[in-house]
Amino acid sequence: xxxxxxxxxxxxxxxxxxxxxxxxxxxxxxxxxxxxxxxxxxxxxxxxxxxxxxxxxxxxxxxxxxxxxxxxxxxxxxxxxxxxxxxxxxxxxxxxxxxxxxxxxxxxxxxxxxxxxxxxxxxx
Numbered sequence: 001x002x003x004x005x006x007x008x009x010x011x012x013x014x015x016x017x018x019x020x021x022x023x024x025x026x027x028x029x030x031x032x033x034x035x036x037x038x039x040x041x042x043x044x045x046x047x048x049x050x051x052x053x054x055x056x057x058x059x060x061x062x063x064x065x066x067x068x069x070x071x072x073x074x075x076x077x078x079x080x081x082x083x084x085x086x087x088x089x090x091x092x093x094x095x096x097x098x099x100x101x102x103x104x105x106x107x108x109x110x111x112x113x114x115x116x117x118x119x120x121x122x123x124x
Contacts, residue, residue: 002113007116020081022096038092047106
């Protein structure tokens with residue numbers, strides 16, 4: 001079992017930065033990859049990015065490439081999503097998720113455990 005508790009998010013203006021946190025318990029970060037997804041109202045959940053457990057590799061959706069960065073702190077067993085140069089189209093509920101099979105997948109159904117989600121709202 002992996003429990004993921006998210007924090008951060010909130011309201012921002014276009015061009016601002018926010019950082020989301022995803023604190024894991026039950027297993028160490030060495031036990032899984034962490035992906036980030038988001039879901040806007042009326043839309044399907046979409047892939048944002050994923051990082052290899054060691055932090056040695058990451059992959060991002062084209063829509064956030066160069067603006068969003070995933071990092072981790074093993075001492076805190078926490079993964080972060082740094083979001084810079086936010087845009088109104090980034091408005092969504094953001095989720096972190098654990099992939100115990102280390103697939104680096106962009107598909108939500110692959111992920112085994114999910115955080116509770118956190119709202120990010122960006123105004124123009």
